[in-house]
Amino acid sequence: MWDSLWVDIGLATLAGPDPYGRIEDGAIAVKDGRIAWVGAREDLPGPADSVAAIVHELEGGWITPALIDCHTHIVHGGQRAGEFEKRLMGVSYADIARAGGGILSTVAATRAATEAQLLESAMRRMRPLLAEGVTVVEIKSGYGLDLDAELKMLRVARALQDRLPIEVTTTFLGAHALPPEWARDADGYIDFVCDEVLPAAVEQGLVDQVDAFCETIAFSPAQVGRLFDAAALFQLPVKIHAEQLSDLGGAVMASEFGALSADHLEYLGADGIEAMAESGTVAVLLPGAFYMLNETRKPPVARLRNAGVPIAVATDSNPGSSPVTSLLTTMNMACVLFGLTPAEALAGVTRNAAKALGRLADRGTLEVGKVADFVHWSIDEPAELAYRIGFNPCQTVIRNGVPTLLG
Numbered sequence: 189m190w191d192s193l194w195v196d197i198g199l200a201t202l203a204g205p206d207p208y209g210r211i212e213d214g215a216i217a218v219k220d221g222r223i224a225w226v227g228a229r230e231d232l233p234g235p236a237d238s239v240a241a242i243v244h245e246l247e248g249g250w251i252t253p254a255l256i257d258c259h260t261h262i263v264h265g266g267q268r269a270g271e272f273e274k275r276l277m278g279v280s281y282a283d284i285a286r287a288g289g290g291i292l293s294t295v296a297a298t299r300a301a302t303e304a305q306l307l308e309s310a311m312r313r314m315r316p317l318l319a320e321g322v323t324v325v326e327i328k329s330g331y332g333l334d335l336d337a338e339l340k341m342l343r344v345a346r347a348l349q350d351r352l353p354i355e356v357t358t359t360f361l362g363a364h365a366l367p368p369e370w371a372r373d374a375d376g377y378i379d380f381v382c383d384e385v386l387p388a389a390v391e392q393g394l395v396d397q398v399d400a401f402c403e404t405i406a407f408s409p410a411q412v413g414r415l416f417d418a419a420a421l422f423q424l425p426v427k428i429h430a431e432q433l434s435d436l437g438g439a440v441m442a443s444e445f446g447a448l449s450a451d452h453l454e455y456l457g458a459d460g461i462e463a464m465a466e467s468g469t470v471a472v473l474l475p476g477a478f479y480m481l482n483e484t485r486k487p488p489v490a491r492l493r494n495a496g497v498p499i500a501v502a503t504d505s506n507p508g509s510s511p512v513t514s515l516l517t518t519m520n521m522a523c524v525l526f527g528l529t530p531a532e533a534l535a536g537v538t539r540n541a542a543k544a545l546g547r548l549a550d551r552g553t554l555e556v557g558k559v560a561d562f563v564h565w566s567i568d569e570p571a572e573l574a575y576r577i578g579f580n581p582c583q584t585v586i587r588n589g590v591p592t593l594l595g
Contacts, residue, residue, distance in 0.1 A: 190217040190224050192589060193232075193240030198250040200570040201226060201554040202539045207531035208570045209553070216251060218560040218589035226554050249583060250570055252534065253554055254323035254561035255515050256541035259451050259472050259502035261361075263310045263344045264331045266297025268508045272480075281481050281509060282433065285405050291331070291365040294507050298331040298341065306344045307351070313505060314352055316513040321563035321582045325354055326502075326545055328399055330361030334369075335385050338362055342394035353585075353592045357545050359427065360389055363400035363407050363415050378411045382418035390422050397448065397546070401429040402438030409441040416445045425546055431455040432477075443467040449500065449544040453487040454478065461488065465495040470544040472500045473528075473536070475521035476510035489526050499528065500544045501536030519574040530571035560589035 194216045201209030215232055217225035217240060225232075236243045271284050271293070284290050298306070310327075317325060327345040332338035342358050349356040362381040370377035389395045398419035400412040406429075416426045425448050430438030432452035439450040439460035450456075450464060451472035464471060471492050478486070492499055501522045504510035512518060519533040528536065542552025550559050564584040567573065572581065585592050 190219050190240040192218045192242040192244065193236055194244045194246060194251065194564075194586075195229055195236055196248065197246040197564065199226065199554060200250055200252045200534065202253055202535055203553040203555050207529070208534065210570075214251070216554060216562065218586075221560055221588040223554060223556050223558050223560050226556060246564055249564055249566045251554070251562050251564050252321075252570065252573070253538040253552055254563050254585065254587070255321045255537045256324040256545065256547075256551065257317055257322050257502050257505070257515050257537070258326050258449070258500050258541040258544040259328075259474060259504050260325055261328050261330065261504070261506035262313050262325070263306055263327055263329075263341050263348075264294050264298050264507050265301035265306060265309070266294055266507060267511070268293060271508060275481070282405055285365075290508055292368065294331045295333050295337075295365070295367060299334070299337045303340055303344055303347075306341065307347055310344060310348055311351060313513050314348060314354060317503075317515060318352060318354060318585070319582060320514060320516050320580055321565075321585050322515055323353070323355060323561045323585065323587050324357065324542075324545070324547065324551060326357045326359055328359040328361040328364075330364030330399075330401075333362065333365065333367035335388060338385050339389055339392065339394065342389055346394060353587055357396045357547075358394055359397050359399045360386060360395045361399045361401070362386060363412060365401065365406055374407065374411060378407065378414055382415055386415075386418055386422070390424070395422075395424060397425045397427055399427040399429065402436055402441070403429065403432060404434050404436065409437050412438065413441055413445075416442070420445070427451065427544075431457075431460065435460070439464055439469070443469050448546050451502075451504075452477070454483060454485045456488055458491070461491050461495050461497060464492075464497050468498075470498045470500050470540055472502055472544050473522055473526055474502055474504035474510060475525045476512035476518055477504050478525060479521055480509050480511070486526055489528060498540040498543055499532060499536055500540040501528070501533055502541065516573060516580065517577060520577050523574050530574035533574045534570060560586060562586050
């Protein structure tokens with residue numbers, strides 16, 4: 189007998205030939221926190237109350253896999269509303285960064301904050317995501333840029349999953365920007381990150397994957413490659429911020445390391461697309477940053493699609509370029525700004541987001557054997573999730589087969 193059975197519902201499984209994996213009158217069963225059966229209600233092996241200890245009659249709506257936010261910087265100190273005002277007056281993101289603002293202003297605030305302060309502020313930013321059916325979130329370091337502050341950020345990220353019903357994947361982003369104390373020695377800083385900071389973070393069990401910002405205002409492909417070599421010594425998968433402001437070839441280099449994802453990608457060229465297609469690297473699109481920075485160069489969605497590169501979508505929640513805490517709004521942005529279909533946007537925050545974190549074997553689709561994380565939405569069709577703005581139709585979040593949030 190199954191532990192629970194959910195019926196009288198449409199299912200968007202994100203598996204199968206249909207873009208949504210639709211089952212109009214579906215049923216989904218849970219046993220020991222995992223999906224035990226999924227299919228059309230008429231194909232159940234017996235009456236609902238004879239095959240499950242608990243039967244949930246949902247009376248309409250849709251169930252999808254729980255959402256996954258696969259790129260965030262949600263742990264940080266301070267805020268940067270003043271820089272937002274400057275950008276509106278015509279100052280570029282790059283100019284603000286070169287003047288000591290941008291990432292470095294958040295570094296100063298993050299270093300000054302206590303762990304308790306960082307945890308409290310991150311929890312406030314996390315709760316809107318939880319309310320929208322997010323059960324897995326990736327959180328990067330990268331606003332510490334020294335040994336103590338980087339470890340502090342990663343500890344806070346780990347602590348979030350002890351305080352909230354969320355699973356956190358931690359990403360070491362020590363190569364996010366060049367800190368003031370290393371302003372004239374980028375290579376020396378990369379040595380410091382590779383030889384001291386990353387090993388300490390690994391020793392304390394704080395790192396699931398490694399990321400770097402490969403850009404003219406950050407680090408070169410050669411420097412990032414050295415960090416990725418260090419990650420390989422610890423058997424850690426890698427990701428990359430690449431081709432956001434220019435095409436330095438970061439996506440090509442990262443693909444050579446079998447990167448889980450390359451993120452941003454507004455300036456991605458044909459060689460990068462080909463390399464990502466060959467390596468299976470996911471393209472993570474971050475329309476919140478595109479919107480906030482008022483960019484005009486769009487990522488090459490049609491060429492990525494035609495090449496078969498999986499496309500994920502994430503909030504990029506951060507204090508400067510994407511102060512976004514709504515993955516549903518990000519889905520709408522991905523459709524309106526980048527031309528994704530609603531089905532692609534939903535796949536981007538479920539199936540492909542799971543792949544971008546190396547978690548597709550356990551999450552991202554409604555299939556037997558996967559973790560029973562799914563969401564009941566009060567909607568008439570799955571496209572509504574990307575259609576509405578500022579509206580949250582989440583009714584219930586089921587985490588490990590157990591309802592955790594009732595609307």
